[in-house]
Amino acid sequence: ILNVEQSPQSLHVQEGDSTNFTCSFPSSNFYALHWYRWETAKSPEALFVMTLNGDEKKKGRISATLNTKEGYSYLYIKGSQPEDSATYLCAFAGGTSYGKLTFGQGTILTVHP
Amino acid sequence: DAGVTQSPTHLIKTRGQQVTLRCSPKSGHDTVSWYQQALGQGPQFIFQYYEEEERQRGNFPDRFSGHQFPNYSSELNVNALLLGDSALYLCASSSPGQTKNEKLFFGSGTQLSVL
Numbered sequence: 001i002l003n004v005e006q007s008p009q010s011l012h013v014q015e016g017d018s019t020n021f022t023c024s025f026p027s028s029n030f031y032a033l034h035w036y037r038w039e040t041a042k043s044p045e046a047l048f049v050m051t052l053n054g055d056e057k058k059k060g061r062i063s064a065t066l067n068t069k070e071g072y073s074y075l076y077i078k079g080s081q082p083e084d085s086a087t088y089l090c091a092f093a094g095g096t097s098y099g100k101l102t103f104g105q106g107t108i109l110t111v112h113p
Numbered sequence: 114d115a116g117v118t119q120s121p122t123h124l125i126k127t128r129g130q131q132v133t134l135r136c137s138p139k140s141g142h143d144t145v146s147w148y149q150q151a152l153g154q155g156p157q158f159i160f161q162y163y164e165e166e167e168r169q170r171g172n173f174p175d176r177f178s179g180h181q182f183p184n185y186s187s188e189l190n191v192n193a194l195l196l197g198d199s200a201l202y203l204c205a206s207s208s209p210g211q212t213k214n215e216k217l218f219f220g221s222g223t224q225l226s227v228l
Binding site: 100 | 116117144146148153154155156157158161163168169171203207213214215216217218219220221222
C-alpha cells in the first residue's frame with residue numbers, strides 16, 4: 001500500500017503570515033508530484049506538477065519544492081491572505097502508473113483577517 | 114470553454130440500489146478518471162478511461178464499473194450500494210497521452226448518500 005502523508009492536518013494563521021506544509025511520499029518509483037488547492041464549494045484546482053528532483057515552482061505568492069531522493073515536497077505561501085483559505089492536496093504518481101494519482105489527506109488552511 | 118461537468122450534484126439512495134453518475138470532460142480532453150472522497154480522507158482513485166477502455170483501476174470491488182463514450186464523456190456505475198459508498202465522487206479529465214505528469218481538471222463532484 002502506497003502512503004502519501006501530509007502535515008499538518010490543519011493550520012490556522014493570521015493574514016500576512018507566511019506558512020508552509022509538507023507532503024511525504026515514497027522515494028522509490030517516483031514519476032511526478034502534484035499539488036492541488038480545493039476551496040470550499042469549488043473544484044480542486046491544480047497548482048503545480050513537479051517531476052525533477054530539486055524542482056522549484058512558483059505561482060504568485062505560492063511556491064513548492066521537491067526532494068525525490070528523500071520523498072518530500074514543501075508548499076510555501078508567503079503573506080497569507082483570507083482567499084488562500086482552502087484544503088491543499090498533494091498527489092503522487094508512480095513510474096508504473098498510467099494516470100493513477102495517490103492523494104494525501106490534505107492540509108486545511110484557514111487564514112484569519 | 115466548459116470545464117468538467119458532473120451530474121447530478123447530489124443523490125440519495127438506499128442500500129442495495131444501483132446508481133449512475135455522469136461526467137463530461139473539459140473540451141479537448143480524452144482521458145477521464147474517477148475518484149472517491151470519503152469524509153476526512155483524500156480522493157481515492159477508482160479507475161481511468163481512455164479510448165473507451167478502462168486503462169487502470171484502483172483498489173475498488175467489481176461493484177464499481179464504468180464506461181466511456183465516443184464523445185469522451187463517462188459514467189460511473191455502482192451496484193448493490195453499501196452505507197460505506199456514501200462519499201463525494203469526483204471526475205477529472207486530462208489532455209491526451211500520458212496523464213501522470215499532466216495536471217488534472219476536476220468537476221465539482223457528486224455527493225452520494227446511501228441510507
